[in-house]
Structures are given as structure tokens and as C-alpha cells.
Amino acid sequence: MAIIPWCTEFFPMLIGHCIQGLFGGSVDSVVLAEMLSLWGSESESPMQALYFSFAFGAILSPLVVTPFLHSRDDTGDTKGTNATPYVTYTDVSVNLSVTNENASTYGHTATFTNITTYDLSNTSTQLNEVMTVSPNVDCAQYTNITFPDCYQELMASRYSSDLYIPYSISSGLCLLVSLPFLLLSVLSLLDKFKVPHVDDETRVTKPLSNKLKTVTLLVTGIISGIDTAMEDAYGDFLTAFCVSQMGWTKQNGAIATSLFHGSFAFGRFIGIFLAICFKPLQLVLSYSVLLIAVNGVFIVSGLYGFGEGIWVCSVLAGIGMSVISPSIFTLTEESFFPVTGRIASYYVITACLGSAINSLLIGYLMDSWSDMSMLYVLCAEGFTIFFMALLCYVLVRIFYKEKVKETAIQEEDDGL
Template sequence: MDTLVDDVPGKNKKEIPKSVHREKIVYSVCLCASYLTCGWNLAEIGSALLDLKQLTSVSLEAASLYQTFFNVGYFAGSLLCGVLYKKINKFIFQFFSLLIVAIALVIIPWCHEHIAMVTAHCFVGVSGGIIDSVVNAEMLAIWGEEGRSYVQAMHFTYALGGIISPIITAQFLAPKSNHSDVIISLTNNNASYIYVPNNLTITQSAHYDNQSNSFSNCSSFPEISTSLDTIRNSTVVSNSFYETSRIYIAYSISASLCLLIGLPYLFMFFTFDLSKIRTGRTLKEEKASPDLSRLDTILVLINFGIMAGIYVAIEESFSGFLNAFCVNRLDWSTVDGSYVTSVFYGCFGFGRLIAVLWVKYLNPKKILSVFCIALFLMFASILIYAIYYLNAGMWLTAALTGLFIAVIYPTIFTWTEEDFLPVSGKISSYFNITSALGGTINPILVGTLMDVYSPLWYTYLLMGESLILLMTCIGGMALSRKLRQKLQQSGQVDYADQEGQLM
């Protein structure tokens, strides 16, 4: 018979068989690996954005739809997970989600049509939404309220994926000279797009005359043919682009990683007993606090849903458009822009790594407001650096932003679990749905405003959203205090435990 071991530290200990404890650890490691792919794939979109833009012959505004539809897919995947979570085995759910991601990643570098590229990113998002919802709910189902460090560790692997992915992707990107900044869209018959090289100075716009079948007012475009027939017979983004951009290699590596991480779930499906692993909560803990009224529950879900949405809007827009911002505003190379993205994720990951240790002793929800204020100051600093072209400051601020933002998202889940209601599959899906909404809307705003007006809008939006994040943090503290007062009045609070939580 297996030796019994303590499942969790603290005053409420559970004794479980050693073999089950090992299975819980193995399952937790696999969940962490799954979450690594979410960070990896998201970071790859931002790093490869300009190459993907070139492959499909679109503007930056149109290319921002790749991240937008990735988040649309995330929304759909999270919604699907909320509906099917209790009906499908979690191991099979994870395996097929990772398999679909792998297939979509292989296809992406060969999508020359804009609609095909958008669709492929949507499929990656659908699977990503399922994975995200499952891993957050399952990690808390395994460890319960004692899972604060485990959740931080899992979110660290998400950041780790964001660290490694841009470094690998950067090795296969096209050099800056192969990227075009100006695109002329022709809507006549079968005409598509024409690229104007970066070394041309464009001061006027060209117009197509239907009667003469040629361009007018194109003195500023010396390398553009004035014949529409010539344009029709030319190739747009021919195979020559693959001589400078080998982005298909980076995406093949990503697909292989997803497939390798998915295979253990197939093994666990046949060998592990899921009901014995998911023992982190008692039956009593499966229900919301009895002192939490319907109105309070709605306010909690709205507040933390907005917090999740704004957080993801900030994180994904900052990392996803950081490369483009550095190239277009600070005149960096795409490789340097990819590296500063990796620096952000490196500090982001380091912040989550050290959080695995300090969350045992300090309650992160008590200092979230400090992090939110620090984020606002970071984005204000980026605005100053961009105005005065202070490159060194950009590297430093990207690093500090990663540190300050690191613990916010996992804290949303643990804070909800500890103070309000258990993060079930439906609650986890809800948070991912609101997150996907933030990630869907923001790239459109950022891409459009940067493309049409100025790259500085990148900083304006982030500054405003950091203030909204601070407001939701304060709102969460007010709701937590209100519930604590109700518990005190009903005599359900352990004052010694409450005093420990304030540390």
C-alpha cells in the first residue's frame, strides 16, 4: 500500500496516496507546459507581424486583424469550453486542442491570402481559449485555495513561452530593407496591391484613371508601372520573399512543440484517474460564499471581468505592437524590435518566477494598486522616450513593465477563488471571454490609430487603460472588504487567519 503524504501545507491537511500525489504533480507539469504554448504563440504573432503583413500584402491596420481574430477565436474557444467543460474528458480536450494549434501553425506561413491568414489565426485562438480555460480551472481543482504558488508557477511558464518565442522567431525574420511601408490598394477588376520600397520618398498620392487605364499624378512613384496590365501580370509577394524571410521554419518549430506537449495527455487519458487527482476542493468549497448575495456576485464578476479584459488588452497590445512601434517610431530594425519584446517577456517571466516564492508570504492583491500606478508611469516614460528618441530608455522601460505587470492576471483567479467563489470551468471561461474581448478590440484601435495618425497613439491608449485597471483593482478591494464585514457580523471569520491574510 502506498505511503500517505500531506497534500497541502497549513492547518487543513489531507492525506492522499503517494501514487496519486505523483499523478497530481505530473498533471500540474503538463498544465504548465500547455500554458507555455499560449504565451509562445501569442508572442510569435507580435514578433512575426511585419513578415506576416508582407506575406499577405496588407497595411499594418489590416495586419492587426491577425491578433484581433486570434482573440475572436480565443473568445469562441473560451465560450465553447464553458459549455463542454463538464461533458468532455479534460485530457482529450487538451490533446485535440494542441493538435489543432499545431496544424494551424504549420499552415500560417503559407497563407498568401489575407482571409486565409485571418482564419488560421482564428483557429489558433479557438484552441488557445480552450487551453487557457482548462488549465486555470484544473490547476485550482487540483490544489484548491492552497494553489496560489502553483497558479503563479503555471503563469510563469506562459511568460517563459513569451521569452523564448521571439528569440527563435527573430532568427528567421526578413531584414528591415525587405519590408515596405506604403501600400496602394487598387479596386479595379483583378488588381491587388503594389509595394513601394522604403528608400522612396513619397509626397503625393497616385490615382487610377479608369478611362486611360493608367495612373495619374504619380511623379513621386518612379518605380511604379503606369499600366494596369503590367500590374496584373506581376507577382505580389512572390517566392523571392522566402529567400529573406524563413518564417515558416519558426512556425514549424512552434507546431512541433505543441504536438509534443499534447502527446502526454493521450497517455494520461488511458492511465490516470482524473477523479482522484482533482481533490483540491471539498464539497463545501465548490459553492460560493453564502454571504455573497446575487448582486454581490454580479458585481464581482463584472469587476474582475473588466480587470481581466483590460489587463489582456494592455499586455497583448504592448507586446504585440512593441516591435512595430520601435520600427516605425524609433527607426529600429525588426530584429531589435523582436529582441526588446523578448526582454519584456524575460522580465515578465522573472516577475512571475519570484512571485511563486513571495506569494506565500505577501498577498499580491494588497499591492496591485502599486503595480497599476507603476504601469501608468512606465507608459508615460515610453511616450517621453519616443518623442526624444531615447533608445536606452525604451529597453529599460520594457523590462520594468514586464516586472510590474507579471502577477496581475494570475491574481485575478486566486483572488476570486480565495475571497468570493470557486473558479470552476464556467468562471474560468468567463474570465477568458472577457480577456478575449479586450484583446480583440484593442489591436484594432492600436493598429488603426498607429497607421492612420501616429505611432504615439500606442502610448496614449496604454496610459488610459492602466488607469482603468487601477480603478478595477480598487473596486475589487472594496468588494472584498464588504464581504469580510459580512463574515465578521455572522461570526464566520477566523480573526487569526484574517490577520495572516493582510500580511
């Protein structure tokens, strides 16, 4: 994280993000597996709290980054982030030509690829040629001339945001968080301290066939992938839907998206307490029904232009998908089998794949067919989560219940 903002070339930047993603995904998998090994079948509320911290971090992150992002306009500020490009001139008419290619990084003089004469006495003149940055020379600013097509290269060198600051903050936080775990690891190697994990005997351990375990992982993985895909789809496409389909301004569309993210975080906070009263499968079933109802109202509101329905559904959609992903982990731990590091990694992978596939699908359909296709896809995915949850109910009530009976009989026979 500390190195990424200093990667000015694309390839080193790509490598940096790949490495960050690789280790970030590993951290997610290990943290989820460690959480369940610490709490076992009593992990409903702690898991919801962990996922609430994910949502809270997603809200906090833009607030940390925003103060370090520079903006620009054409007000003529020569020192700050709102500066307009400079031109050299000696009279009301001036020849602008190519200068030395070894341009200074922070040069203040703009030149043009074509030798052209411009009448600078006409303040409406538009200088549209491609701009380059020349070495520092004496220059003067003609503030009333606009340069609509000439900003890119100049702005890249002079008005880059101070993104290294939030990246440094993030890397420092990662270091601080890693130190206690490093200390625990060293102490455990020295036999000075042991983390009180739940005993394996208290975790769900049933003799399962590979076929049953595969079906279970497939069903729960589909729920995990679709839930994450729906979450990312709302965040990525809701603003575009509001602007294109509803005719809203971009600002209102962004507000609707912010409401979704805020209600999503609030729903995960409420899930901490709901997990005390309800089983994970009950939460998945009830929240999938809520998602189906919300998406249905969303479709009607989109077709008939009910703006109030869009506002309400933006909030309810965030709440509806807030507790499903953490409930899958606790459902697996409580009703099926222990969630090891490999199984946690599997759920993380399904979540990433679901999001990637869904974004491509919705983006293609919105471009080639209709903006309403986003809602149709999300509604179908809500039904899919509900049917997969019903399959989980069947697995728990029939197949895994039989396994529990067989295990109890076997233990009685062994005791005799």
C-alpha cells in the first residue's frame, strides 16, 4: 500500500495492486476461518459484527481519501489546484511552436505541436491543439482564453492528488494491526501463550460423503456469490440507472447509492442483535423474501417512473442483503461442517466470481438492451437465493439430520 501511489508507470502499478489483492484475499480467508475457530457454533453475532466492520470501513474510506483529492476548474488560480495553462506571447498576435522535448516536470509554459498564429486580443479564441509542457521560461497568463482539449498532459504533471497520504495511513494501520498477531505467533511458538480456540469436539463433525459435502458447498457458494454480486451491482449501477431510466441528476443518483450503502451498513449492525434471536438459515430465508419484494417494487417503480419507490427501495435493498453473507459462514459451521481455511477461501472466491460475472452481465444488458435489465437480473438473483436457501433447509432437515442420528447410534454402539 505504501509503494502503490509512487508507481508512476502502469506495469509497476498493476503488479502492486495484484500483490495487494493477493494478500488481501488471504487475510479475508484467514480472518473468517479464525473467527469461526474461536467461536464455533456460537459465532452468529461475532460474525455479523465482523461483517459490519467491513461495511463501516467501506463508508469510512472515502471520507479519509476525499481531503487529499485535488479538483480543478478555470478560475485562473496559478498556485493551487485550479490553475489554467499558460502561453508565452510578445504581442496581440503570437507564434506558438514546438519546444525542447525534454520538458520540465513542473514547467509553466504551454506550447503546441503546430506552428500557428493566434490573435490573443480576441478573448473568445479557442486553442484546441495538443498541449505539451516546456521548460520554465518567462511567461504570462491569458486568463480569458479556454483550453478545452489541452489539459491532460499538463494536469497529470502539475495537479496530481496527494494519494500517498491516505495510502500511507492505510499501510500504517495494517502494520499496527499485524503487530499483535505477530506477537501472538511468536509467543505461541515459545509455548508462552495459546489462543483459546474452540475444541474440535464442540464443533459440528459429521461423517459426510464427498457427494453430500460437494452439493452443500455448491448451494451455499451460490448464495454467497449472488449476494455479493447483488451488493456490488447496486453500488456500481444504481446511479447510472437513476440517471438513464428515471431521468434524475447525477447528484440524486449518487445520493440514492449513498443511501443504499448506509442502509447496508445499518442492516449489518442490526444483524448483530438479530443473530442472537434467530438461526442463520431463518435469516437467509426471511431476508431473501425481503429482497424479492424490494426488487419487485423496484421494477414497478422503474417502469412507471415512481421516484418515491426508488428512494424507498434503495434503502430496503441495502438492508435486505446485509446479513446473508455472514449468515452463510455461521450456517455452514452450525449445521453442516467446520469452516476451515480452505472452505473460507472457497466462499471468498465465489463472492469475487459472482461480482465479476454479474457486473459484466448487467453492464452488457444495460448497454445493448435496456436500463431495466439491471432490475430484472437482480430480481432473478433474489429468487435464486431464496430457492438455494430452501435447498439448505432440505439438507438440514433430511440429509444432515439423518447423519446426526447415525452418529449418535454409532457412539452408543461404541460405548456398549
